[in-house]
Amino acid sequence: MDSTIVTDQILPATGAGTDSRRTPISREGHFAWLDVRSVEQSLLPAIVQAALHHRIDGILSDKIETFDGLPPTVRRILSVDAPLAEDFPYDGVDLVVVADRADALSPNIGHTPDRGVHVVVSDAPTLQLACEVVREVPWTLLTFTDPTKIPLEIVIAAAENSGGRTVTTVTDVEDAEIVKLVLEHGSDGLLLAPRSADDVVRIARIVDHQIESMELSELVVTKVEHIGMGDRACIDTCSLLEKDEGCLIGSFSTGMFLSCSETHPLPYMPTRPFRWNAGAVHSYVLAPDNRTRYVSELQAGQPILAVRSDGSVREVRIGRVKIEKRPLISITAVAPNGKNVNVIAQDDWHVRLLGPGGSVNNVTELEPGDKLLGYVPTEARHVGLPITEFCDER
Structure with a gap:
């Protein structure tokens, strides 16, 4: 044709x-x-x-x-x-x-x-x-x-x-x-x-009906540490991301931070509105079907969840994952349920996490008491899937 x-x-x-007899469906x-x-x-x-x-x-x-x-x-x-x-x-x-x-x-x-x-x-x-x-x-x-x-x-x-x-x-x-x-x-x-x-x-x-929104929680920063060199990953997606759109990432399956997309101006390089400078390779990242994946295992073509600061969710596809050695920074926070959660990111001013109302927070300027947005699931994880069992992550 x-x-x-x-x-x-x-x-x-x-x-x-x-x-006029028909009712719109x-x-x-x-x-x-x-x-x-x-x-x-x-x-x-x-x-x-x-x-x-x-x-x-x-x-x-x-x-x-x-x-x-x-x-x-x-x-x-x-x-x-x-x-x-x-x-x-x-x-x-x-x-x-x-x-x-x-x-x-x-x-x-x-x-x-x-x-x-x-x-x-x-x-x-x-x-x-x-x-x-x-x-x-x-x-x-x-x-x-x-x-x-x-x-x-x-x-x-x-x-x-x-x-x-x-x-x-x-x-x-x-x-x-x-x-x-x-x-x-x-x-x-x-x-x-x-x-x-x-x-x-x-x-x-x-x-099957896909999740369209999720409840985000306020995480209160308790400790920020510069921990030296390690491998971190950038997640490049096949979609253009919004200014308050992030991926949920963290060291523990019991709490993840909302990573900010590179949609905000940088002094020495253009924006990359398809990218999250996500975190260290050991990190969990939230994917569809309420499962987590290790950042190190992500590959081109796989789905990942993009989450906005109001909790709205969509599925995007990974275009590439770039793993490179960089200085790392560890950020620990406390969740509303009292649990400590952690994320390790590249130690540089241009890496950002999202806070309440879509506020943009440069990781090198974070201090105890600052508030960030995250997701605090109630289940532990086994091979990325939620499971009800005892699990102590530190």
Whole structure:
């Protein structure tokens, strides 16, 4: 397909899909559907059980008997190629997906459940159709025949503020990771034909609601020491960071400091708005899924959490980690729960930690009594994962 399609030739006309009877649907969060039409009968029970256990949003089938016994916690989606019939037994179905746009829009089909349209996008006319349908119906199932994600970007843009939801067919779990992030918020839903129950687990993790905020605590500095040479790491990310955006890093898993990004002016060098001059190589850094990693183990492409001074959180990817020998400074503070926490950073004025309200604190100017921001989890850690056990870190 020609990827040079001009966007303004594709978007639907003003006013399409503005039926006042429709209530706009919240676009928060992603969800997954499983397409079980091609699943071997012997594998189907395990896949359905995995879907229920991992709270998959919906199961799509072309056989209504597939939904027998399913609890109301999973959406039952029937794929229908033929025209809808008024006497069809839709009682066990939550959503009917049709191939014909007219079927979805017809008011004369009787008491069918919610309707959606499946659009296969393979060229400019079918892309135009998708952009129109997504503003007319509550659900649009999209299948793209070409590997480029540009058509999906255009459909997502057309769906903005329409109240409709997009569900995009993905080829595998890796493709799902990409589709989820197209135009930042991605397709609302992902449709995967699983090959095993493991695929169900993996797609569930991809759409699982990610932490959006966390509670930060005030740490009161008690001791600052210059401790000599050691290996410290800079974490360069693939994102531009905000002035009050840091990574959480520390010597102990029971308390981490909010490291300041290099977004603030320096007298002898340009800013590096993608970087944290993070800390010594032994340090823990907080990553997604509430796990810690050693700074020395971080590699290009891995995810890490970026945290702002108000506690808002996002996931960013590591572009590179630079480990170099530098003088080090040790900063010890006390947390609200009375525990001592520590971070070891490069001993230089340009290295900074964030404090309450996003205040910027140069590490070489810190004194006992100064307040910094940090995170104080309640669990100890084993191989980076939270665990309830006795652990004394000093």
